[in-house]
Amino acid sequence: MRRFFVLAAALLATFAMPASARAQTREVTGKVTVAGSGNPLQDAIVGTVGAVGGARTNERGEFRLRVPSGDVTVQVRAIGYKRQTVRVSGSQTTADFALEKDVLQIEGVTITGAATTIEKKNAATAVASVNSEELARVPAPALESALQGKVVGASINMNNGAPGGGGQVQIRGASSLIANSQPLFVVDGVIISNATRSNRMAVVTGSLNAGEENGTNRLADVNPNDIENIEVLKGAAASAIYGSQATNGVVVITTKRGSATAPRFNFTQRVGTFQAQRLLGSRQFQSLDQLTALGLGAEATAAATAACNPKCPYFDYQKQLYGQVDPSFESVISLTGGVNSTRYFFSGMDKQEAGVINNTGARRQSLRANLDQAIGSKVTVSLGANLLRSFSQRGISNNDNALSSPIYSFGYTPAVVDLRQKDATGRFVLNPFPATLSTSNPFQTMETMLNNEDVYRQIFSSRINYAALSTGSNNVNFSLQAGADRFSSENYLYAPQELQFQRAGTVQGGQFPGTIIQGNGTNLFSNVTASGTWNNSTFSWLNATTSAGVQYESRSLNDYNVIGRGLGPAQKNAAGAANTTVSHNQQLILNQAFFAQEELLMFNERLYLSGAVRGERSSVNADREKIFYFPRVSGSYRFAAPIKGVTEVKLRAAYGESGNQPNFGERDLTFASYGLIGGLAGFGIPGTIGNTTVTPERLKEIEYGIDAGFLSDRIRLEATYYDRNIVDLLVRPTLAPSSGITTTTVNGGEMKATGVELGVTTVPVQTGNFQWTSRATWYQNKAEITSFPDGVKPFRDNTAARGFGNAYGQLFYTPGHTVSTIWGNALINGVQTTQTPLADANPRYVMSFSNDFNYKRFNVNMLIDYRRGGTLSNMTKNLFDEGGNSWDYDEKSPEDGVPLGEYRYNTWNGGRTTAMYLEDGSYTKIREINVSYDLPQSWWSVVPGARSGRMSLAARNLFIISGYNGFDPEVNNGGAYVVRFVDLAPFPPTRSFFFSVDLGF
Template identity: 35%
Template sequence: MTAVSPRRALLATASALVALALSASTLLAQTRTISGQVLEEGSRAPITAAQLQVQGTNLGALTREDGRFTIAGVASGDVVLVVRRLGYPMTRVPVGATTNTVEIVLKKDVLNLDQVVVTGQATGISRRNLANDVASVSAAEMTKVSAQSIENAMQGKIAGAQISQSTGAPGGGNRIRIRGISSILGSAQPLYVIDGVIVSDVSVGSGTNKVTRASGTSISVGNQEAPVNRIADLNPNDIENVDVLKGSAAAAIYGSKASGGVIIITTKRGKAGKPRFSLRMGAGTSDLAYRNDSRHFKTLADAVAVFGAGITPFYDPNRQLNYETLAYGNNPLNSDLSLSVSGGSEDTRYFVSASRRNEEGIVANTFARKTNVRLNLDQRISSRINLQVGTEVLNNAGDRGLFGNDNAGNSIAYALTKIPSFLDLRRNADGSWPVNLFYPSNPLQTIDQFENSESVWRNITTSRLTADLITGNNHTLQFIAFGGVDLLNQSNLIYSPPTLQFEPVDGLPGTSANSKTTNVQRNLNLNMVHGWNIGSSLKVTSQVGTQFEERDFNQTRASAQNLLGGLEVVTSGTVRDVDESRLRVEDFGVFVQSEALWRDKLLLTVGARADRSSNNGDPAKYFLFPKAASSYRFPNLMPGVVDEAKLRVAYGETGNQPLYGQKFTNLDLSSVGGLGAFRVGTVRAASDLRPERQREFEIGTDLNLLRNRATFTVTGFRRNISDLLITRTLAPTSGFSSETSNGAEMQVTGAEVSINAFPIQTPTWGWTSRLNWGTNRSKVTKLPVPTFLLGAPQTGAIRIEQGKSATQLIGNDTLPQSGGRVVVPVVMGDGNPLWTAGWGNEVRFKGLSLYALLDQQKGGMLANGTWRHYDLGQNSIDYDDLDELGRKEGEVRRTSYLQVTRIYYQPTSFVKLREVTITLDLPQKWATSVWSGASGAKLSLSGRNLYWWTKFRGGDPEAQNFGQGGVPDAIQRNRELAAYPASRSFWLNFSVDF
């Protein structure tokens, strides 16, 4: 071994240190810091919370309140900054090797061409490349006018969607049908997804059936009680955007639960910077929108002919009370208050909101009170891992009175049809109520004493974890997990005290019904997403994922009659009834998809989802739902006229699961020799029950016009639905009356058009216009059972018949035959409208703007049951008018409606002034005088459903109070009877940001 001298060792060490220093300085010289500012085109206002990323790396930053940013550690060569900000198109900014400071100017994306739309469970694509027709409603559009629920806020804004109210009661209660009918005996409601997690839209009846006997003697029959569909619990002010996946090609990513469409809700999230507060305060009122009015009995003889001689002491031709004004004349003071704050750093961002809405009804003692608290948190755990968490606690309380169909004559609107205007049933001076000697109910007393209380506590928690496993220039790999729980507890109390006039009629004075319902919905969605850049022209994004979902629904009900001492507790009744339901559904799905984008022009998508469910006859069997889509953009086609054109075509399949329990043959309670026993039910279930299958082909074109100041979208679709659930009659020798099985087929064809434009956009003037239109037709193409009716011809029915519309309405009519006329069932029309449309316009002059939305429906039919009962009570406003033969019109209708059903089925064409708002942006000095830290303030006056033009006689042609709570899709519309009346609302709002 050769010895090394200390001097030589020292020199070697020094040389190594110098080399290391030189190497470090060389490495440092290879990186740099890029800083700059992001501004808005025109106004030059700084854009906060814009996301910047060095293309192909994890390096990035968010702009601060002044729009400035700093990115350290950037490579010394030429790089590209990718800039993203909601409301602006994604922009790529080249930065040269010698440039360290840049100014980036973004132009507002008024037409949302660069909005990212969901195309996979964990992926999305820019709207300009989208191969499907997906409707979007922004936060600004959702909150133009104060709304009871998000569905009310979407009315008239989505092509091809019919949104109608099941009741005018405060608190909501709506139905949505997207692209027409999708089932005969199955569910029709769309699937709701909040921040990637499926949530419940369950409707739970209150229990009024025990009082109204609308359908048998059960404690509750949901489709007769117009319950609130629980998506109404959400606060529209917390929503950032709503995407509606209308067609199967888009909705196929949700497989066997998506045949009714999918509504994807994205809530607001925090933006980096100092805390920014937004306060919104509103005060409003409402009043009755339509009056039926009642008959003016001109002579005592007319009154005696209806009510008998006992009416004589009460008859006063000079007393004309308007009972609709007395019952529906409440002009409440409503309020809506919300406060939100957002902010944080680049690593931690938050959004917190709280709201309280108090809405009293136009009927005394009816109300809806909604309280929401939300926290959304975004946390960057490391340079590769991000976590988003959201949780919302909701509490809703309400009372909706006693309305709707009634076979006992007790509901308020029903009883009003039988009271003559000269009979005074107002409260006596001593506080007691007059007894109605001519009908077993005093509806004013019912309003005062009947209780229909409902309380809902709900928690929705969502989470999203994103891990960047590989981040290279050509390959990226992400693990994305969604998870969440939707927990709902609902309590209902019906109390009809013995003092109510109608209560002693059945010999059991006093009724109480108590219900407790729990619905828990859990989701877990795991995904791997791979991105592959093949050269500079082709980008392929592939995804594989799984989704597991559990739904538990538990409900207990108890009712009592003949309440001792008038106590409202069920234990005080001598006649009791109990009911219980327990439902559990487990679903599992596997999803794969690949999207290829070539030169940012050609998009090709293929994918499939395989689902299994415990609702199917074989819970282990998977059902496959494929999809494929393509689009091609032609940029700069005719610059200035047609700036860009896109052709798109898509195919997809979705399903509609059997309802819980349909695969089982029930065991019914029975008695053998006085001993309790079970017996086999009369409806036999098919052992191979499976999802209904929907195959849809969609084709369309999107045009960007007039220097990108307008977009024109037209879409045509054809939907073939097979394996439809139907009920077939069995031979008596089988021991069963019928069987539920798959087998029918149906076809739905339609078209949709959307136009978005901003013809004028200057610092002083602005005009934005949005038009949508949609139509669809259905036809039953295969029916393996004989033609059957849903309903009865005497009052109107749906006839399911091969080769005909699935929504055709059948009623009785008298037709001439030899020797006279005979009553036969005939086609009266179609319950589905010919088309629907919405047209919204907003005109701005400096800080003042005017917005209005017209909502139109052409065609469709509705049974006007309220008008029919006015006639049956010989109390309608035009009862005494004479027809061309000199007969009283009301008498002709009353005596012939069972033979001529079309008398009360009327076309429901209408034009509604759905929303109107006048908004003033207060000058900055005014805003700061109200609040020193204010950055802006607005004052607005708005109204909803202010007026409508229609030939439909009765209340609201949309308020069809049959249909919630699991009624088959085919008959969820087209019936109205004694519903809570429609109202118009007015609001004065003040909002301030600080």
């Protein structure tokens, strides 16, 4: 506590002392160059150790820095270079620096607190970062896809191949069963929303829940071209600074800022295409007998007879529907510059992504302004504003119960009739092959139906730093940071009555043919953080940093939908529909926290020790006033050149606790509306009841690691082992049906998770003209449920993303088994069993390989992802087998005279043998490849004012090798976030090819 009193006293003393006493500074000038070449290094940051801010070098590499009188330690750092630190005596007025290139990205800083950082070389936890070049060199539909394969320990799956992106990020495996499993996302200090708004597509398709509606989570709005760096806080010791929202990790995004240079204008133009990566086709019927053997009705038999006369034609429905290849465009501009006191960065983006199906696509637009202003020598102000618009048309896909989803419908439609045909009135022909549920003509559906989402978003950030005290050995700084993230999402879904599956009498049309849904959701996140830091370096062997602060955060949601059923001809609004319903959802969450931290860097920066605690209360907890504490401690020690050939070895260990808040409303006792009683609004008991004792889940994690450099840092090794114990796990108890209540949430479960993360980066070749940098990563994890509290039996959460029952394989959360165990039915020794553990959806391990080749002006970059193991439920193949239409239906089977598709379906036997449709999900995928050429001056000088130029060719998801008999083993039905193993009628994944031109002015 003494240090906190001193911190406050220092602030008071700052205002009390005369101005002359506070102004005892002097000026140091110098130049920063690149080691070896002597070329000036622009935009390097020069500052005294422990102080906030500093000076930046100009185009000539020169700087002017105000420093305290007396001896000081001056440090220079620049992106892509190794930092350099020099002791400058009180009589010295000049200092020059020569920085070496940081090929293996050894340098850099990592976040240790709300207001503090530490050099990466001293970090006591595993550090994962991705820079701007790695993010933007290959165009991506969304930020999540740009991160795939670049963060060891992070599983990133796109929801499907629909335009506009959207995916799920999971760090170090599953850490919850029913609570939030997404990491926290922070942009320039602002906590942003990654919500997915339900467009209520389930009303049209009859699917089980909103999880199957193919939505876009809002991280996809963020413009990757604006990002300077992304840091992923994976362990509890690193993420504990964010308290009860950090169990799933934290993704910290830092955007680009201005530089102290003359104005620099950059322009990038990209043009390319998206195309289906892997289509399966369907059965090619050889005779009418094969068709009639399917048990067709009279109408279908007549259509089949007319088509197969005498030979059955084949129409490749998937290629016809998903074969659209239209151009896509992306234009990016930026302007940066400034002087030491004022720096600015402006950017704009317009991105148009063409879908591979008619009537689908996406457009994303972004405007950003970042401004940094120094006010005198003590105050700096940083402001940021980002205006975004995302418009998408994602069509329809995934599971449904009306055969309205194209792949679902194709599973039951023999490909012998041209469904693209139209009659004399311009209407599509009807699909003559109805299944038991309903049927549709997917070509009619995709041309006529609308599924639009229009999002307007604003993200604002601000930070004020005040250097209250700056001497040779003491630096006291105060910071106030505030920001907000607001978006409004408008959804419009239109399924007119002429659609085959919407007609009167069909499953979805019923008495009210035609459906329209209009919805709007407004989401607002805001947070304010006030903090102070005191850095003391009185002793040459010790550098101590104390920090403390408070934080306030609010999250609000206002969401409504108007659903109209029973539409008139050409009616495109809900007003006047025969049947209208309205839904409305409002949420408000308030969080308050305080934190304190101590960091010690000792013995020539060899030993690093840190300890911190965060106290937090939240309105989603049962006791809104109770403060929950989340501590952490960590340490590292660096051994310099312990043996020949070893540059350095760092041992590190950390322990931390973080939390996971209950879902909104799980604490509340609410009542359901039950119409009017005696003219007054009535209410009753809902199916779900709140728990007045619910608390956050708590993750307790210990992490060990070693980082080492070999052969003058030509080889770098990173190895981490972690052991996690999740207590107070939120679970669903079994309730008595007689109570009328079906669902509640309680704490008390426990889960254990372990994992290993490895990374090796090497520079195999480095000459004057050629450099080859290679990196390989490997990780595995396992999460097991260890116990449930009394009264809680094994349960299946009621979301389709976690499986469709024993017949197809499902997650059935059971103590003694992994979270990812797939349960189902099996015939064991002639005895029929149910709820039997059959396989595990979690992969055995995951690897990534990246290689960068640089030869003179040519650059080649390649990223390959490899996954070993992980079982998938191939329900898509089950659909096609049931409909007699699978692409390999007529191939040879183990049973003589029985085609393969029939054999599989018979063996599955209505779900009695679940394993028939469980498959290995291993794959090798060429994730990214980029070939670029830096244009010589004679090329780009023809453009007035140009100073640099580059051309590049890039591809994403270029090629896949897998034995999986489906579209893509990288499945994610319904946007699942705990475990991803269900493949059911997805929007086929896509690959992309782009040509880019970059010009600098």
